[in-house]
Amino acid sequence: MPSRRDAIADDLRDRIATGRLKPGERLPSESHLATQYRVSTPTLRSALAALQVEGLVEKVHGKGNFVRRPLRRITYIGGGRTLDGQAAADSALRVTVRTTRIRARGHLATLLKVPASSPLTEFFCLSHEGERPHNLARIYVPCDLASAAALREPLPYEGVTTWLTRLRPPPTEVRERVGVRLPTPEEASTLHISPALAVLALTRQTADITGRVVEAALLVLPGDRADAVFTTHYLIDEKETEG
Known part of the structure; x- marks a missing residue:
């Protein structure tokens, strides 16, 4: 059974892949997402960190988390x-x-x-x-x-x-x-x-x-x-x- 961290990452990954979250779009605040998924802020940040490593999400200091635009190979x-x-x-x-x-x-x-x-x-x-x-x-x-x-x-x-x-x-x-x-x-x-x-x-x-x-x-x-x-x-x- 996947952990809460993995389940959150899977859900966000699916929302990005299906276009419900579009390139360049700002994600809801971390506190909002933590409440939505009913997890602690550290667990939510751990899920976002996994997506950042995959290049799907980028964190902009002082602005929040954004869906990363496709990158040139x-x-x-x-x-x-x-x-x-x-x-x-x-x-x-x-x-x-x-x-x-x-x-x-x-x-x-x-x-x-x-x-x-x-x-x-x-x-x-x-x-x-x-x-x-x-x-x-x-x-x-x-x-x-x-x-x-x-x-x-x-x-x-x-x-x-x-x-x-x-x-x-x-x-x-x-x-x-x-x-x-x-x-x-x-x-x-x-x-x-x-x-x-x-x-x-x-x-x-x-x-x-x-x-x-x-x-x-x-x-x-x-x-x-x-x-x-x-x-x-x-x-x-x-x-x-x-x-």
């Missing part, structure tokens, strides 16, 4: 330099880029295989759908590879990804690590997501033909809207197919 293509091309080209999705000079320390020095305090260029990329933050990426490149123009002028996201493909010697290997974790407080605040919502965290290293790491990227994609796709191409010996 994010597809990360393994081995690629951007999120899916359609999303990048979609005018509804805009990306802001902030460029900063920093020093390699700790994890970054290890990722880029450079001595501690080596100068790096950081591209902080944050995408928005309307006013809503969508996903974020931090891209790091050794300063001797980053042009002075990239630091002096605002560079669109497409410009960053195009510039990275033109490095000399060109990149020849991409290594990616994918994990699931809870967001840091800074990530949750930047992306306007619940600290209880898991994120897809991707760490990417790109090396050139000499083995030098020319780029490291840390991407954070909210788990309620992200997919990662990896395609493997096999080389088939023609002699084997003839046999």
